[in-house]
Amino acid sequence: MKKALRYGIALASLVLLGSMAFAQVTIVMPTVVFDEDGGNAEENAIAQALNAQFADTASGPFADAITGMTSTINGQLGKFDKQEKLALGFGNATAYAGQGATMQGYQGYKLFSVMAGGIAGFQLPSMNIDEIAKIPGSMMKESDVYAGIAGAVPVFNIGINAETVFGLIGLGDVFNNMYFNLKFGGGKINENFTFESKKYAVDIESFTLGMGVNYQLLPSIGLLGGFVRWRGINLGAGLTIQNSSFVISLPFDTMSESVSVPVIVDSNTYTATGTMEAVPTVRVGSTVTTFTIPLEATTSIQTLWLFNVNFGLGADFVFGNSDVVAEATSPINLGLAVDGMASLSPTITPGSVKLDLGTRGISPSLTRMRIMAGLGNNFGPLKLDVPLYYYLNSGFAIGVTLGVVW
Numbered sequence: 497m498k499k500a501l502r503y504g505i506a507l508a509s510l511v512l513l514g515s516m517a518f519a520q521v522t523i524v525m526p527t528v529v530f531d532e533d534g535g536n537a538e539e540n541a542i543a544q545a546l547n548a549q550f551a552d553t554a555s556g557p558f559a560d561a562i563t564g565m566t567s568t569i570n571g572q573l574g575k576f577d578k579q580e581k582l583a584l585g586f587g588n589a590t591a592y593a594g595q596g597a598t599m600q601g602y603q604g605y606k607l608f609s610v611m612a613g614g615i616a617g618f619q620l621p622s623m624n625i626d627e628i629a630k631i632p633g634s635m636m637k638e639s640d641v642y643a644g645i646a647g648a649v650p651v652f653n654i655g656i657n658a659e660t661v662f663g664l665i666g667l668g669d670v671f672n673n674m675y676f677n678l679k680f681g682g683g684k685i686n687e688n689f690t691f692e693s694k695k696y697a698v699d700i701e702s703f704t705l706g707m708g709v710n711y712q713l714l715p716s717i718g719l720l721g722g723f724v725r726w727r728g729i730n731l732g733a734g735l736t737i738q739n740s741s742f743v744i745s746l747p748f749d750t751m752s753e754s755v756s757v758p759v760i761v762d763s764n765t766y767t768a769t770g771t772m773e774a775v776p777t778v779r780v781g782s783t784v785t786t787f788t789i790p791l792e793a794t795t796s797i798q799t800l801w802l803f804n805v806n807f808g809l810g811a812d813f814v815f816g817n818s819d820v821v822a823e824a825t826s827p828i829n830l831g832l833a834v835d836g837m838a839s840l841s842p843t844i845t846p847g848s849v850k851l852d853l854g855t856r857g858i859s860p861s862l863t864r865m866r867i868m869a870g871l872g873n874n875f876g877p878l879k880l881d882v883p884l885y886y887y888l889n890s891g892f893a894i895g896v897t898l899g900v901v902w
Contacts, residue, residue, distance in 0.1 A: 521573050525553070525562050526772065526830040526847040530840060542766050542837055545759035550768075550842075557757045565753035565772050565828070569849050572748060573776065575639040576822035579855040582635070585619040585644030586742060586782035587818030587860030592617030592885065592893040594736040594786065596651035596704060597679060600794045601806035601870045601881045602901045603730035604716040605675075608656050609902070611879075612681075614649025615895030623890050632696050635780060636746050639822075646740040646784070648702040651681035653899075655710075673715075679706040679736065697745040708734030708790075725798040727806075736788045743781040750775050755830065767835045768842075774849050776826035786816035786860055798874060804881070808868035812887075818858045824851035864891065877902050 528550040530543035550558050596615035620627045621634075621642050634641045655678075658671035682703035689696055714728040751774045758767040792810030799805075828847035834840040865888045872881035877900050885893040 520577070520852045521570055522850040522852075523566055523569055524828070524847045524849075525565070526828055527845045528558075528768075528830070528832065528842045530842045535839060538761070539837065539840055541761050542759065542834070543840060545761055546757065546766075546768055546834070546840075546842075549757045549759055558755065561753050561755045561772060565751070565774075568751045568753060569774060572751060573778065573824065573849070573851050576778065576780070576851065576853045579640045579780075579820045579822070580858055581640045581642040582644070582780075583782065583818040583820040583855050583858035584860065585642050586646065586740075586820065587644065587784050587786065587816060587858060588619040588814075588864065588887070588891055589617040589644035589646040590738050590740040590784040590818070591786045591788050591812060591814045591816070591860055591864065592619070592887060592891055593646040593648040593702065593740060594704060594706065594738040594788050594790075595883065595885055595893055596648040596681065596895055597653035597897050597899075598870070598881065598883045598895065599653060599655055599677065599901075600792075600808055600868060600883060601796045601804050601872050602727070602879055603675065603710060603732075603794060603796070604712050604727045605655070605901045606657060607660055607902045609654070609677075609899060611653040611655075611897050611899030612650055613881075613895055613897035613899075614647065614651060615883075615893055617644075617646045617893040618891065619644040620890045620892065625892075629691055632691060632694075632744060632746060635744070636748065636778075644782070645700075645742055646702065646738075647685055647700045648681065648704050648738070648740070649683055649685065651679060651704050653677055653679045673712040675710040675712070677708045677710070677734075679704060679708070682739075694747055696747070699741075699743040701741045703739040704736065706734055706736030708732055713793075722801060723799070727796045727798065730794050732790065732792045732794065734790055736786075736790065738786045738788065739784070741781065741783045743779055746778045746780060748776050748778060755832065764836070766837050768832050769835060770830055770832035772828055772830045772847075774826045774828045776824045776849060776851070778822055778824040778851060780820065780822045782818065782820045784816065784818045784860075786814055788815075789813040792868070794868065796870075802874055804870075804872040804874055804879070806868070806870040806872070806881075806883075810866045810868060812864045812866065814860045814862060814864060816860050818860060819854065819856040820858075821854040822851055825849070864888065866891075
């Protein structure tokens with residue numbers, strides 16, 4: 497009989513598994529078996545009665561606990577089935593991160609420039625900068641939020657004054673006032689942080705490849721012996737390929753449901769009580785590839801031979817693809833004790849919850865207008881720049897660039 501009961505519980509679990517698939521949230525509940533031949537006649541009778549109750553997954557007190565636990569899990573995890581706004585946010589942030597190792601503050605150089613740096617791009621739901629720290633919590637509460645984060649480090653940018661370089665072979669007039677640059681780089685960032693007493697883990701990976709052409713529309717002008725220098729107006733265009741992956745681990749609070757299964761044997765009531773618990777950590781990951789055609793106009797002013805301030809306007813035409821996937825696995829544990837019969841201990845097989853949801857094929861915003869600014873320092877040919885970008889509709893990027901301009 498005991499074997500038959502085990503097979504019945506297993507079959508019920510398989511039926512339950514099929515009925516509890518919500519989108520791609522797959523739930524298997526714990527199974528409980530009391531040994532019906534392990535004690536005296538009274539204990540065996542109680543064990544038999546409890547087994548009958550725990551085998552009933554369609555009605556009765558254990559079925560009620562299963563229904564409550566299922567509702568809790570689906571309510572917390574099922575919302576990850578559609579994340580189109582999140583995919584759009586990560587797509588936009590990745591395009592913003594293509595601005596790494598900028599030369600916007602030092603155009604009009606004589607021969608070459610070599611810059612290196614990093615940048616972080618953010619798409620926020622609003623203009624409130626505090627939203628950056630709230631993104632993980634918003635993802636846990638709402639799942640689909642218009643937000644995204646991307647980074648690119650290290651990135652290198654090598655530029656040449658085409659008129660000067662090609663002038664060495666007699667082609668200087670063909671490339672009058674033109675500058676070419678090649679941008680490349682990428683790497684990984686792994687960080688852990690705590691916000692509102694919750695611990696999060698973040699993994700970022702990036703790859704950048706781009707090329708650009710700039711035209712010095714108005715030349716650089718020095719005033720007061722170089723005390724003040726206006727670097728003219730520079731027009732730029734190009735193509736940047738940016739690939740970025742972002743994974744964040746979201747630690748959910750314990751999901752629990754009380755279990756209370758009473759049986760009556762010889763006019764006495766015995767109750768198996770306990771708690772089912774699952775503590776899932778959801779890993780939300782984005783994979784984005786963008787192709788950006790930037791158009792921009794920039795200018796900068798150098799003062800005291802040391803300080804440099806730049807400004808600019810631009811527009812990005814962005815094509816690409818953004819995917820967001822949410823995954824999680826967690827056991828569903830159950831602890832039980834039988835009131836009035838402490839010697840009865842069941843064999844419990846833990847259940848499980850598995851999440852595998854995704855939103856794929858979302859395109860970033862096609863056109864993004866931006867305002868640019870930067871503050872830097874000159875130490876002879878050594879240059880430092882901190883560029884800041886604001887993209888209309890609450891997009892931001894900030895970076896650090898260090899290099900040599902000759």
